[in-house]
Amino acid sequence: MSCEPPAISVRGLTKAYQIYNKPIDRLKQMLWHGRKTYYREFLAVKGVDLDVARGETVGIVGRNGSGKSTLLKMICGTLPPTTGTIDVRGRIAPMLALGAGFNAEFTGRENVMLNATIFGMSEREIADCFPRIVEFADIGDFIDHPVKLYSSGMTARLAFAVAIHLKPDVLVIDEILAVGDDAFKRKCARSPRADQGARCHDSVCLALGPEDH
Amino acid sequence: MALTHPYATADRTTWQIVGIPLNPLEPFTALWRHRSLIRGLVKREIQSQHKGTLLGIVWLVVQPLMLLTVYTFVFATAFRPHVVDEDASKATYALMVFTGLILYTVFAETIGRAPRLMSSNKTFIKQIIFPIEILPAVVIGAALVKAVVSFVLLIAAYFIFIGVPTVTAITILLVVPPLLFLTTGLAWFISSLSVFIRDCAPAITVLVRLLLFLCPVFYSIEAIGYPYRYLILANPVSTCVILSKQALFKDQWPSPTHVAIYWVVSLFVLWFGYAWFTKTRKAFADVM
Numbered sequence A: 001m002s003c004e005p006p007a008i009s010v011r012g013l014t015k016a017y018q019i020y021n022k023p024i025d026r027l028k029q030m031l032w033h034g035r036k037t038y039y040r041e042f043l044a045v046k047g048v049d050l051d052v053a054r055g056e057t058v059g060i061v062g063r064n065g066s067g068k069s070t071l072l073k074m075i076c077g078t079l080p081p082t083t084g085t086i087d088v089r090g091r092i093a094p095m096l097a098l099g100a101g102f103n104a105e106f107t108g109r110e111n112v113m114l115n116a117t118i119f120g121m122s123e124r125e126i127a128d129c130f131p132r133i134v135e136f137a138d139i140g141d142f143i144d145h146p147v148k149l150y151s152s153g154m155t156a157r158l159a160f161a162v163a164i165h166l167k168p169d170v171l172v173i174d175e176i177l178a179v180g181d182d183a184f185k186r187k188c189a190r191s192p193r194a195d196q197g198a199r200c201h202d203s204v205c206l207a208l209g210p211e212d213h
Numbered sequence B: 001m002a003l004t005h006p007y008a009t010a011d012r013t014t015w016q017i018v019g020i021p022l023n024p025l026e027p028f029t030a031l032w033r034h035r036s037l038i039r040g041l042v043k044r045e046i047q048s049q050h051k052g053t054l055l056g057i058v059w060l061v062v063q064p065l066m067l068l069t070v071y072t073f074v075f076a077t078a079f080r081p082h083v084v085d086e087d088a089s090k091a092t093y094a095l096m097v098f099t100g101l102i103l104y105t106v107f108a109e110t111i112g113r114a115p116r117l118m119s120s121n122k123t124f125i126k127q128i129i130f131p132i133e134i135l136p137a138v139v140i141g142a143a144l145v146k147a148v149v150s151f152v153l154l155i156a157a158y159f160i161f162i163g164v165p166t167v168t169a170i171t172i173l174l175v176v177p178p179l180l181f182l183t184t185g186l187a188w189f190i191s192s193l194s195v196f197i198r199d200c201a202p203a204i205t206v207l208v209r210l211l212l213f214l215c216p217v218f219y220s221i222e223a224i225g226y227p228y229r230y231l232i233l234a235n236p237v238s239t240c241v242i243l244s245k246q247a248l249f250k251d252q253w254p255s256p257t258h259v260a261i262y263w264v265v266s267l268f269v270l271w272f273g274y275a276w277f278t279k280t281r282k283a284f285a286d287v288m
């Protein structure tokens, strides 16, 4: 039993979406500081406690609309929670939607560069891992074609290839692998730890350990 | 520099740290932190503007060169409004117009893009972890690169038509930064406000056109009597255009008080825009 703190630690996490009729109501709500309420609430996630240790994989299973994507967005930091705390140790690579962070007009190659820069990699680091990303994605000449010409499976291949080669500490995948073909899923299965993600076809948090890189 | 949560401290993240930046240096440190990302995105932004064209990146030089030729021709030969500088020669007048336009274009391109800046980058806001506060800086960065190319051409034309610039020309370096601060601050404010008030987009389109005529680009400020002159001076671009034209073409040093006021006001606008943006950004996802 190690006393290392968990990679992801979530406590009492609740998300009540605020539904506004008009965008300006959101601004009024902010300026009036809650003296008046302009929204309806929708409770999507209620009281979640979750620990994911380093090296552990957690799949989140549930019916449509049960709040899986909402939970993952909060863990990634793209959606602020209503109450509760999230502690994440290290860098997160989020794969929350197909083609997120890709610019459809640019080629696969340019998008890899863009994503790696956004993730905070230096030009040297990018140059180092670029050939491995291309090899893993295995989409042939399309790497030099605009992403808008890709099939969903190809987009997923490229996105996944980028995400795992960025060497994140935590990898969050929402549904994206479901569009890959069997060959790609087998390939993901050979890539350390990502195998569980490929099998679940749905929302997954992978907290990658040092042996995974 | 790793990107974790928007409000992360080092590599440990807690959502409880949410505050307004009271430190006036905050806008600068925020942009400095992401300088390599900004540089990469500016490059991409410029590339994407010429994507699919035959000349490609060559347009970066050809476009201002064509404009300079057209302006010089139109203003030096055919057309000359009666409110121009009395003592300016024709070529000087044409280059003065070009100077004003270079500066105004930096403002107009950035502010014109601001209303749709957030909605056109929706995936950056909702699906990935991205420092969206750098987006206005990317737009102004791309506009600035183009302005520098135009400026080099302007100086070349200056040598040909007028001669060697006077020493006062270096004060350009003192009056242009406030224009950049003002523009970035306004872009932060407008891009955030437009998320909540969609009417900003059409209003800004009109305003950007209007402000060109309320700016001493085609005329000199001395040709305008009071009280209208106040209206022109209220335009954020005017001070920069007036002082730049004086420094480049009239051999005049800028008045230190004017420069000081311009710096103070623009730094305040920069800080206010940033503070407003940081305060409101967490609400973007609720309405997009």
Ligand SMILES: Nc1ncnc2c1ncn2[C@@H]1O[C@H](COP(=O)(O)OP(=O)(O)O)[C@@H](O)[C@H]1O
Pocket (backbone or CB within 6 Å): A017, A018, A019, A042, A043, A044, A062, A063, A064, A065, A066, A067, A068, A069, A070, A071
């Ligand atoms: N931006 C939003 N505003 C209001 N309600 C939302 C929003 N996003 C999701 N919801 C609601 O929250 C619930 C959970 O959604 P989600 O997390 O996407 O479910 P899933 O488990 O299928 O991924 C759904 O009922 C959905 O309608």
Ligand SMILES: [Mg+2]
Pocket (backbone or CB within 6 Å): A068, A069, A070, A174, A175
């Ligand atoms: Mg979902």
